[in-house]
Amino acid sequence: MSTDSQELDAVRAGSLSEAKGPPKGAGPLQRREARLAYAMLAPTFLIVCLIVLLPLVANFWISVKPVQLGDLRPPETTVSERVRANAVQAGDTFEIRYTIRNSSPRMALSDVSFSDAVPADDVRLAIQDDRCTLGEGVLSCVLGDLEPSARERISIEATAERDIEDVEALLEGSDPNATGSGGNVLTDFSFTFDNFRRVFDATEFWNVMWVSLAYTVFGTAGALILGLFAALLLNEAFKGRAFLRGLFLFPYVAPVIAVAYTWVTLLDPNSGTLNAILLQMRAIETPINFLGQRYAEFSLLGVPISFPVALTTVIAFEAWRYFPLSFLFILARMQSIGTDMYEAAEMDGASPFQQFRFLSLPQLAAILAILFLLRFIWTFNKFDDIFLLTGGAAGTRTLTVNVYEQAIGLSNIGAGAAVAVVVFAVLLTFALIFFKFSPKEEG
Amino acid sequence: MSALRTGAIIALLSGLSWGALGMIIIGVTFSLVSGEAAIPPVGRAIIAALVGAAVCLATPQSFGERRRLGYSAAAILGVMLILTLGRPFGLPLSAAPLLQFIALILFVLLVAWANVQVLTGVPVGAMLRYPFEAALIRILKGVGLILFTVFVFLPFYVMVMTSFKSQAALLANPLDFSIDLGQGASSLFRSYIDLFRDFNFATYILNSAIVSICTVALTLLVAIPGAYAVARLRFPARDLFAQSVLLIYMVPAIVLVLPLYAVFSQIELRNTLTGLLIVYPATTIPVALYMLQGYFRGLPAEMEEAGLMDGLSRTGVIWKITLPLSLPALASVALYVFMIAWNEFLFAFMFLDDPAIFTLPRGVASLNSSELPRELMMAGAVIATVPIMLIFLWLERFMVQGLAAGAVKG
Numbered sequence A: 001m002s003t004d005s006q007e008l009d010a011v012r013a014g015s016l017s018e019a020k021g022p023p024k025g026a027g028p029l030q031r032r033e034a035r036l037a038y039a040m041l042a043p044t045f046l047i048v049c050l051i052v053l054l055p056l057v058a059n060f061w062i063s064v065k066p067v068q069l070g071d072l073r074p075p076e077t078t079v080s081e082r083v084r085a086n087a088v089q090a091g092d093t094f095e096i097r098y099t100i101r102n103s104s105p106r107m108a109l110s111d112v113s114f115s116d117a118v119p120a121d122d123v124r125l126a127i128q129d130d131r132c133t134l135g136e137g138v139l140s141c142v143l144g145d146l147e148p149s150a151r152e153r154i155s156i157e158a159t160a161e162r163d164i165e166d167v168e169a170l171l172e173g174s175d176p177n178a179t180g181s182g183g184n185v186l187t188d189f190s191f192t193f194d195n196f197r198r199v200f201d202a203t204e205f206w207n208v209m210w211v212s213l214a215y216t217v218f219g220t221a222g223a224l225i226l227g228l229f230a231a232l233l234l235n236e237a238f239k240g241r242a243f244l245r246g247l248f249l250f251p252y253v254a255p256v257i258a259v260a261y262t263w264v265t266l267l268d269p270n271s272g273t274l275n276a277i278l279l280q281m282r283a284i285e286t287p288i289n290f291l292g293q294r295y296a297e298f299s300l301l302g303v304p305i306s307f308p309v310a311l312t313t314v315i316a317f318e319a320w321r322y323f324p325l326s327f328l329f330i331l332a333r334m335q336s337i338g339t340d341m342y343e344a345a346e347m348d349g350a351s352p353f354q355q356f357r358f359l360s361l362p363q364l365a366a367i368l369a370i371l372f373l374l375r376f377i378w379t380f381n382k383f384d385d386i387f388l389l390t391g392g393a394a395g396t397r398t399l400t401v402n403v404y405e406q407a408i409g410l411s412n413i414g415a416g417a418a419v420a421v422v423v424f425a426v427l428l429t430f431a432l433i434f435f436k437f438s439p440k441e442e443g
Numbered sequence B: 001m002s003a004l005r006t007g008a009i010i011a012l013l014s015g016l017s018w019g020a021l022g023m024i025i026i027g028v029t030f031s032l033v034s035g036e037a038a039i040p041p042v043g044r045a046i047i048a049a050l051v052g053a054a055v056c057l058a059t060p061q062s063f064g065e066r067r068r069l070g071y072s073a074a075a076i077l078g079v080m081l082i083l084t085l086g087r088p089f090g091l092p093l094s095a096a097p098l099l100q101f102i103a104l105i106l107f108v109l110l111v112a113w114a115n116v117q118v119l120t121g122v123p124v125g126a127m128l129r130y131p132f133e134a135a136l137i138r139i140l141k142g143v144g145l146i147l148f149t150v151f152v153f154l155p156f157y158v159m160v161m162t163s164f165k166s167q168a169a170l171l172a173n174p175l176d177f178s179i180d181l182g183q184g185a186s187s188l189f190r191s192y193i194d195l196f197r198d199f200n201f202a203t204y205i206l207n208s209a210i211v212s213i214c215t216v217a218l219t220l221l222v223a224i225p226g227a228y229a230v231a232r233l234r235f236p237a238r239d240l241f242a243q244s245v246l247l248i249y250m251v252p253a254i255v256l257v258l259p260l261y262a263v264f265s266q267i268e269l270r271n272t273l274t275g276l277l278i279v280y281p282a283t284t285i286p287v288a289l290y291m292l293q294g295y296f297r298g299l300p301a302e303m304e305e306a307g308l309m310d311g312l313s314r315t316g317v318i319w320k321i322t323l324p325l326s327l328p329a330l331a332s333v334a335l336y337v338f339m340i341a342w343n344e345f346l347f348a349f350m351f352l353d354d355p356a357i358f359t360l361p362r363g364v365a366s367l368n369s370s371e372l373p374r375e376l377m378m379a380g381a382v383i384a385t386v387p388i389m390l391i392f393l394w395l396e397r398f399m400v401q402g403l404a405a406g407a408v409k410g
Helices: A002-019 A026-061 A167-172 A193-202 A205-235 A241-255 A256-266 A273-280 A308-337 A338-348 A351-383 A384-389 A399-409 A413-437 B007-034 B042-058 B066-085 B099-121 B129-164 B167-173 B190-198 B200-234 B238-248 B255-265 B271-297 B301-309 B314-325 B327-343 B347-352 B360-367 B374-394 B396-406
Strands: A077-083 A093-102 A107-117 A121-128 A132-134 A138-146 A150-161 A179-183 A293-301 A303-308
Touching: A002 B007, A002 B042, A002 B190, A026 A413, A026 B200, A026 B238, A026 B255, A026 B271, A077 A107, A077 A150, A077 A179, A077 A303, A077 A308, A093 A179, A132 A413, A138 A150, A138 A399, A193 A205, A193 A413, A205 A308, A205 A351, A205 B007, A205 B129, A241 B129, A241 B396, A256 A273, A256 A384, A256 B129, A256 B374, A273 A293, A303 A308, A308 A351, A308 A384, A308 B099, A338 A351, A351 A399, A351 A413, A351 B129, A351 B301, A351 B360, A384 A399, A384 B167, A399 A413, A399 B255, A413 B255, A413 B271, B007 B042, B007 B099, B007 B129, B007 B167, B042 B066, B042 B099, B066 B099, B099 B271, B129 B190, B129 B374, B167 B255, B190 B200, B190 B374, B200 B238, B200 B271, B200 B314, B200 B327, B200 B360, B238 B271, B255 B271, B271 B347, B314 B327, B327 B374, B347 B360, B374 B396
Parallel strands: none
Antiparallel strands: A077 A093, A093 A150, A107 A138, A107 A179, A121 A150, A132 A138, A293 A303
């Protein structure tokens, strides 16, 4: 009786507690839905982790490691075999020399050994070197550790058992098998702060930083202002508007490499069209090297000014290539502003400029702000454009180009990763500032 | 300020900007098309345009547009010919006479027409603020449209035309983009023929197409279920996930490229198209997921619930209800992803060493050498640009939607 009533109580208690309110925690249906959602998101999650988050972390790791471009190829043991004899007669002795080398100039090899087939019927080996042993027709030698770029020689005296025409071909015909495990510089535990020291010590670091900022700020602002103007031009319907809207998107849709090289061709000081036009119009006397000249010196009202030519050109390219995006957004926003507001303003006698200043601009402020933030970050991240236009020369080296320059140009992957860490840190700072000052309710 | 608000000021500005702009644009175009070294007399063109504007302003409005246009055009033509002593483009009239005649007529008509358009309804004397600003805006819009069109168009024009010229001809006269059609197709398309015959460009196109199409397929395959889960299903941390997706595509490619380069080198994925096909979808999936989930959210949930009630599984619902309803969004996303993959340069440049597997951007990059003539590089650029442009023009509606939805990336 007692057990039954206890069970009953328990059941009652359970149903009572359920009746008290909605169930807490997830029900089975909800859990199943969540499980399904996780399953559907798993591929995305996996790929993003592997290709985005993991490299991001790995970048920090590499930035504190002494990795050169050449280290990416793992160290190998190479063995070469030399026989200094041609035709031998039975009973002749000659020397077989093996040279064992560590291919890496920087990584040591351990457990180095090799083995080589020897035709035991034709030659007899006299082994003096205690690192080597002779098994069934196979010579094997164990060398242990091999320092970076180290070379070891092993010579073995051989005696011919019969007459051999070409002993060299006979013996060298079989390639020795080499083994040896090198540490992997990416996974070992050698650390260094040299990369960061290098990056920050370089006198040009702050220069690069300023160039990045100027490029980002003016490139973003330029693209935004051009986009605003283009949207204003195409806001009202007229014949050919659809065509022009398509045309205005061209710079963004075309591959960056095509348009960048076109600009290089267009701006070339010797055969470029723009210089030719300016010369022809008598606007300039000597061709301007738009992408190769760091500064143009001139004086304005007695004040000497050095104008950064190449940087300005690169910024102009940025504005040219990315104004279509702001144009598209701003135009869409303009088209969605109701006309009644403008009708009311017309009735009140507001002039066109007043209508723009006091009606359109406030309506566009939000989209302009969002565009500025997003484009700011993306412009800061940009690498291709400057790399293809100038390669970072003539005072246009931004942080992102510096990543490439250090890692590939100077073959120092570690230093490149250190610059990439700086890029990431600056980006994070921007993001934090933006989130702090952005309105909370925006989606 | 209001003392300056007169029709005369408008006429002055109109003449000034149209005279200068008209002469520069038409003079340079004449040079480019004819190959003659014209020296556009901008100053004298401005004077002629000012006279035209004055005539237009002085002609009574009641005369009608055509008559005012005629008077104004006659004045401009006369002043132009007198001031330049019969050399309207700084060349004797015998140089490319037909083209020069067309250019002169175009210049006169353009300036006269623009003046009439701006000055219709504008009095000589004081003006009210509204019509004054409206006239000013007419000038600004006209000038802006022309400048923008030239600014956007000129590089593409140079790209195509350079690919038809030879380096020697361009060095001799960089302004000469005249095409000699008498030389025959094989000579005209010499650079293109070279690229396909000696530089494997057919393979590059194929590689680019394979990589881009596979990237689109992989991206959609992964992003569709992900986007559906974020849009429709309830699970803990859903909002966190949706937002962090946005953050992911703020990560710069240049930060990812070194670790991927290092690791892919060691596992021998670097110099392969497979390597690219791992990286490209990873960079596009977050954007695609974000774009798609926005669209899925906008679809009515009731239809899907009805489907579930009628016994469809989730997969069935997605396949039979959600996806057919989102075809336009899928098209936009697919085109946008295709464009990113087709145009991608950094990873292709860093990863690919073997010319047999170059994508188009990598192939064009390999043409950038001082030993190869410029026109080859430009022909390569044209080959890389034309397919994506054709797709863009053909499916512009979807493409524009895709750009607008994903354009925060770039």
